[in-house]
Amino acid sequence: MSETGEAVVIGAGVVGAACALQLQRDGYQVRLIDRDPPGSGASSGNAGSISTGSVIPVALPGMLQQVPGWLLDPQGPLSVRWSYLPKALPWLIQWIRASKKERAEGYAAALAQLTLNAVEDWKFILEPEQRERLIHQKGQLLASRTQEAGATELFAQALREANGVATEVLDENELRQLEPNLSRDFRRGLYIPNSGHTTNPKALTEALVALFQAVGGQFTRAEVMEIEHSGGQASAVVTAGGRFPAERVVVATGAFSLELARPLGDQVPLDTERGYHAMLLKPELTLNRPTSDMDRKFFATSMEEGLRVAGTVEIAGTKAPPDYSRARRLLNQAKEMLPELETREHTFWLGYRPSLPDSLPVIDRSRSLGNVWYAFGHGHIGLTTAPATAQLISRMMQAPDGHLDDNAFRMDRF
Ligand SMILES: Cc1cc2nc3c(=O)[nH]c(=O)nc-3n(C[C@H](O)[C@H](O)[C@H](O)COP(=O)(O)OP(=O)(O)OC[C@H]3O[C@@H](n4cnc5c(N)ncnc54)[C@H](O)[C@@H]3O)c2cc1C
Structure with a gap:
């Protein structure tokens, strides 16, 4: 696996943690930042269902x-x-x-892309020890x-x-x-x-972060205030505790994602x-x-x-x-x-x-900045779809233009 550069992932819920682990494994040097301990947000208290049928x-x-x-x-x-x-x-x-x-028929077909292999995706991203304890x-x-x-x-x-x-x-x-x-x-x-299901959603996110750290990823506890940028590119992630230069940024801050996306000029409902x-x-x-x-x-x-x-x-x-x-x-x-x-x-x-009103997440590159990607808006099925989202984000980051054609989770669909 080649060293592909650096990335900062903001948000250590199940979605951000999966993205950070996938990117680190795919050769990026990743820093994961969250204001709270991993898995403290929506990802801690959900029903634990890995809903393969959630189309x-x-x-x-x-x-x-x-x-x-x-x-x-x-x-x-x-x-x-x-x-x-x-x-x-x-x-x-x-x-x-x-x-x-x-419309509902179209959304269902898109959801199938993320949900049909959800249990397999979870088994793939975890190691045997966590898989046996946490995935059923x-x-x-x-x-x-x-x-x-x-x-x-x-x-x-x-x-x-x-x-x-x-x-x-x-x-x-x-x-x-x-x-x-x-x-x-x-x-x-x-x-x-x-x-499938997990018997401990919070521990599942913690397991992702532990695996991420075990393969060289860094977790930093800090509140992100803004993403600095110039010339159409993000340059740094500014936190209450310091500034982290950033070659690439993934925003995965769940329900709070617009607080970071809107100042960059990106808007979705x-x-x-x-x-x-x-x-x-x-x-x-x-x-x-x-x-x-x-x-x-x-x-x-x-x-x-x-x-x-x-x-x-x-x-x-x-x-x-x-x-x-x-x-x-x-x-x-x-x-x-x-x-x-x-x-x-x-x-x-x-x-x-x-x-989002159409029940699909946003998994896409920013419309404004060429090196910022979004992974948020997973609604009722974020636990189910986190590993598939992480795979998509990694594929986009590695694609020549930083995005994928024919992407159902585009941010300009509204
Ligand atoms: C009652 C309930 C039941 C559910 N049941 C299921 C289920 O059975 N199956 C399923 O698949 N899904 C379920 N879900 C949905 C699922 O929990 C969510 O879709 C998923 O947790 C979203 O993950 P996330 O990582 O996007 O967000 P979060 O887990 O909320 O993570 C976002 C993270 O970003 C951090 N953050 C925000 N702003 C900043 C900032 N400025 N700086 C630093 N950090 C920041 C937060 O601290 C948080 O840790 C349920 C949800 C609820 C509420």
């Missing part, structure tokens, strides 16, 4: 009609802080546009109380089929055989056998879909695989530290204080999903999904 964009045909009901239902999966609505409106309008059938392949289960699938669900299933995602439709008994602890209210399920989890420390039961309550739209996953119930979308930006009543609702809903669940000992968490 379904969030906005789907027919969903708009369901939104008012969700907003009025205190147990619903979506809420909007009204004070944030004016700011969120342009994003929400683009989200509604993205729900058109033809027992599929994913989606369970519903309804007798029959509605139109949105049928459309989602058509997208899976069109994009080669293997699934098995389960009846009540088959559902129970896979997950005996599920409530008797559930009538049917969808099993996605090739999906990035916002955050805030999500919560409740971590049950002594649940007294386990699930064999990530299992979703399809009707209430959350996931429950058994992890090293307990059973995690994660989900909900709250549109309120990155500055509003947490509303832990949403996490408490998840706790109550988990009890309905798993009646024997012990919920007394628990912790709550809020995380910022970095989301």
Whole structure:
């Protein structure tokens, strides 16, 4: 492997950590910078699902009609802080546009590029020791109380089929055989056998950073204030603690990425879909695989530290204080999903999904600077798609023009 030059990766979430490791292995001398310890952001508290079947964009045909009901239902999966609505409106309008059938079909095909081999991508980027401890392949289960699938669900299933995602439709008994602890209210399920999960998302990002350091990468803890540039090229990354000259820069700061991209002249409709989890420390039961309550739209996953119930979308930006009543609702809903669940000992968490309205990330070179690349906006599937993103970033960096033709994750698609 040749020495190809230096690179600075900003953001040690799962996406930035994967990029840093991939680039270091591909011959670059890489410095990874984060204001917090690795994996402290959205990447620490997610549901742990490596969702091979996640070709379904969030906005789907027919969903708009369901939104008012969700907003009025205190147990619903979506809420909007009204004070944030004016700011969120342009994003929400683009989200509604993205729900058109033809568009959703296009996004699904793009998502398939990042998700179909996700478990293999994870196995490839890790070494055997971390792989064995942290990556499990027992599929994913989606369970519903309804007798029959509605139109949105049928459309989602058509997208899976069109994009080669293997699934098995389960009846009540088959559902129970896979997950005996599920409530008797559930009538049917969808099993996605090739999906995987991690039992410790934070440790997974820490493992990436440890591997990165083991092959010569440097991790620096500092807040990045700006990217200095002149003549169409970035020249340095300026942190609160000092200035790092930079031949190449990757911005992977999740929901906060526009704070660095916007001053460079790069703009996309990035916002955050805030999500919560409740971590049950002594649940007294386990699930064999990530299992979703399809009707209430959350996931429950058994992890090293307990059973995690994660989900909900709250549109309120990155500055509003947490509303832990949403996490408490998840706790109550988990009890309905798993009646024997012990919920007394628990912790709550809020995380910022970095989301674009079309559910695709930005993986692209800057429009303004020739040596800056972006890897952000992975929404609901950043854990799943981090290794594939890292491969794309490395390929772009090594491409003669620094970008790839036919890139579905371009930043000028809006
Ligand atoms: C409730 C919930 C459940 C989820 N479940 C799943 C799931 O099951 N499967 C899945 O695939 N995905 C899931 N996700 C999505 C996934 O967690 C995210 O897409 C992913 O973590 C995003 O990773 P990231 O590295 O882009 O962002 P982050 O993990 O947020 O990392 C960004 C990093 O940038 C740093 N940073 C920001 N600004 C600066 C700065 N100026 N200077 C220095 N550092 C900076 C932050 O400190 C942070 O460490 C879930 C998300 C939530 C909220």
